[in-house]
Amino acid sequence: MQRRINILRNLDWTTIFLYLALVFMGWLNIYAAVYSEEHNSIFDVSQRYGSQLIWILAALVIASVILLVDSRFYFVFANYIYVALLLLLVSVLIFGVEVNASKSWFHIGSIRIQPAEFAKFATALALAKYMSSYGFKLFRFSSLSTIAFITLLPAGLILLQNDTGSALVYTSFIFILYREGLPHWVMLFLAFFIVLFIFVLVFNKFVLLVILFGITMLLFALLSQKYRDSIRFSLGVLGLGAILYGASEFFNLNISLYYLLLIPLVIAIPIALIYAYLNKIRLVLFLLFFLLSTLTFSFSVDYIFHNVLERHHRERIMDLLGIESDPLGYGYNVNQSKIAIGSGGLMGKGYLQGTQTKYNFVPEQSTDFIFCTVGEEWGFLGSSVVIIVFVVFLLRLIRIAERQKEAFARIYGYGVVSVFTFHTMVNIGMTIGVFPVIGIPLPFFSYGGSSLWAFTILLFIFLKFDSSRRD
Amino acid sequence: MAQNVPTDRRNIISGIIIVVFVAIIVRLFYIQVIDSRYKLSASNNVLRYITQYPARGLVYDRNGELLVSNKAAYDLMIIPRQVSPFDTTELCNVLSISKETLIASIREARIYSTFKPSILVKQLSSETYAVLQEKLYKYTGLYVQPRTLRSYPRKIAGHILGYVGEVDERTIKKHPYYQLGDYIGTSGLERSYEDELKGKKGVNVYLVDVHNRIKGNYSNGNFDTLATLGNDLTCTIDAKLQEYGEKLMVNKIGGIVAIEPKTGEVLAVISSPSYDPDLLVGRVRSANFRLLDSDTLKPLFNRAIMALYPPGSTFKIVNALIGLHEGVVRPETRYSCDGGYRVGRGVGCHHHPSPLNLIGSVQASCNTYYCNVFRNIIDNKKHGGVEGGFSNWKSHVESFGFGHRLNIDQPNELSGTVPSISFYDRYFRKGGWSSLTIISLSIGQGELGTTPLQMANLTASIANKGHYFTPHLVREVIGTDKNASRFKEPIYTTIDSTWFKYIADGMDLAVNGLPGSGSTARIAAIPGITVCGKTGTAQNPHGNDHSVFIAYAPKENPKIAIAVYVENAGFGATWAAPIASLMIEKYLTDSIARPWMEQRLLDANLLNRRAKKN
């Protein structure tokens, strides 16, 4: 009895209030998304708002149960929970049913369960347990490879289920590593390659080569202060390219611009090496390495994109980058979603007054595209409020994570932050066309028992750690 | 310093989160407040998406004559939630449907979705649409979606042109381009060339007010896409020849394929009984389809590429060529025949001059001669025993296109059968069979199964003296430079081209030999044109023999190679040969000089011979 009172007193009620607010707003929007004058009872379980109400009540029960369990349980059993979820992920591949081309659902009677949703908290627990173990050092090959193994195993299984979106969520755990000491430059490096990846797809090979060459020369000029040499060198390469161009035109060789620049660059590499040797400038070697690795990277991205990815993935990525537009194809969803949100204006059309989301122009509007209803009916002001609540919620979670004394709880907390951030950012981003449509739910908003329960479990285990921190 | 690291990182992570979500809010502000493209002036306005269905590509024959065109039709669509009560009697009168049907359709649409459009009445004619259009303002929630349907100006070649039908759920799942209610080619050229014919759908987005009136394009058409028409096809069919062949085959069962040997272009594909392709279009389609599908004569079945027949005596020329190539028979080799081959179970023969050389054996179609040739081939010492000889024979046979698909540009082509060693090992036992036990292969009986297409292809290979081009039905996809190079590559048989002239001479004599010289197909002779032909009478365990004839003409510069099968019609010379002869004449001279022969064929009804046994 004493114990229970402690739990209640030590619980972070701010977070719970935010949680309840988000769940409630989510339900209001699911009701609006499927609302029709013909339906009468809000408890009609044949309608999505009716069944969502049941999921919500069940989620509250689950939350209470989690709070009642001793927090050491999660620590002791972290690895078992992880392995159990892995087994579920394997068995869904064998016994699962296919929904929207993803084989990631179990059918139990009329209820559908998606194990991939629950694998997230299990992975976060396993990671936290491993990284908080005695004598753990991040900068060891064995540590990094174990971390990669723990994260990529469930992600790989989920990929096999053809659920790319849920698998991508696992990339967000990089935040945990960063918080636990991954150097800044690794993050910068990752950011640079993500940008380069987009550049490869947006620009043609020639423009990309010009950009990379330009960056290399600029870095050289800035870092070595040898402005004259860098100008000479650039002019030499460009001049050689111009001569080749003239020859190609004169002899009608039809060499593409790309090769007209690539050939001089290849010729210039030994010259640069000799220059570096004579002047003893190691920077040149570093820059050459930079140029060659980025070029190799862009080649492989190009190759993977055109030869490895399947057509529908390619189309989604192209569509997102605005390269090919096909309103009835994959761009259709995003266009519809943008119209719905855009038509909301500043103040919105008012609750239940939306026309776009009502007429099912937006597919999946109560699941992945639930934010459209928010945008259309509550307008810019309402959407901003929802986003601000999410941000406050995330910052609150960071704050709670930082006040943990045990590394295990802190690391798990950052896992929770990573997953919620990724889901919220990508889901809202995709409805307004700044992220690819990878079909992951908006936490607490999207219709569906599996995701609501999984997010609830993820969050409340963390709140349980927090409440017992002073025990 | 070390203690500051965590706070630093906490701030950086918080900073990243704040920056990302501020960016999202800025973007929202842009979409919702600044950019006016997404605005709807009043909340009562709704958007209506009208799909622009492109017309499917047209199909022309080799001379530019239209075989498949399009006609307009209109689907009446309903969005149940927008419907307000209306006068059902009036609408039913306009649409000429019963009130019950209408109410049932509305209920069905409501069950599917109250928000999404469904089809209320399919494929209204232009006339109905004209009447309906004036009254449409009374019916909120209803609108009309223009479509196109296929139409067949010449009403021929239904089997190879194929038909379009509504796309099924499985295809929609696999190819998200298709949506419920879209049409897709389900057979024939419509299916093989679906990607070329279908074009690309577009969509127009309109603003519609509460009175069901389109107020204009939404956002100045920024969200519209244009439909792209399907590509037209020029096919290789000669419409006149096709039509004539179909006419000759009325009241007969069978298949005809005619090929231009120099190119592999298919000039005519006839499968009888045939059907009027217009029967499978529009609202009458499903009823007619059921009717045709349940017909015992199987009119929907394309016998020309999907029926297996034994080749009969026409196959002797293949054995002759293999014998010549292997050196086990010479053009001057003579075998005498006293009415049959008397070794083993024996094979009977008909009356003809004896002994005959190779050319004479083709001319008179002597069974005895080919029993000898076949045994020479199989028992050839060079290949060390029956199995070696047989597999050598088999690979020669397959080089003519037998036993596998020719890969014509039609779905569902059959591959035919050439028996294998393992088949005979199972059927008899290993080592328990010899050239004598499988002797019926010598005269094209036994375990051989060939389609009329494969027989026409054999004829083309003989006309070309040893090679053929993959038979195909489309010469060009108009407006693309897509040339199917696989149709332009000659495929060589394993037989040296020098041997074909003896076969040509034998086939020439079979048609044009003197009376009494044993010629089997004199009925096929056309004055002024040297036709080379070979008759066949294919035994058939289920009833009367099939009448078979293959021929090409003119001998020196072949322009057409043809194979004709008439089921249960008896001797090749009686029915198949005159049909082939008339079709060759029609194609080469565009006229018929033997009206008596044509009349006899048009009058003939061979349908009731089906079940009779001899």
Ligand SMILES: [Zn+2]
């Ligand atoms: Zn004989």
